[in-house]
Amino acid sequence: MGYLLLLGLGMPEIIVIVLVVLLLFGGKKIPELMKGLGKGVRSFKEGMNDVQSGLDADAEKDAKSAPKDGDGAK
Numbered sequence: 833m834g835y836l837l838l839l840g841l842g843m844p845e846i847i848v849i850v851l852v853v854l855l856l857f858g859g860k861k862i863p864e865l866m867k868g869l870g871k872g873v874r875s876f877k878e879g880m881n882d883v884q885s886g887l888d889a890d891a892e893k894d895a896k897s898a899p900k901d902g903d904g905a906k
Contacts, residue, residue, distance in 0.1 A: 841849075857865060 853862070
């Protein structure tokens with residue numbers, strides 16, 4: 833297996849990207865960048881969960897207020 837396919841990138845491309853990141857940011861900055869990225873992802877997931885909870889609550893409220901079978905006029 834000569835290539836590791838990750839998003840269509842082979843091993844040589846991944847190595848070049850890692851080297852460029854190391855050159856641009858240096859070894860000391862990378863942990864800080866990853867920490868910031870992790871916080872951003874966590875915040876995004878919390879926001880998505882809040883939106884989903886709101887949608888679920890609205891759907892539940894609508895389901896309770898909707899007329900049930902047999903309650904309508906014939």
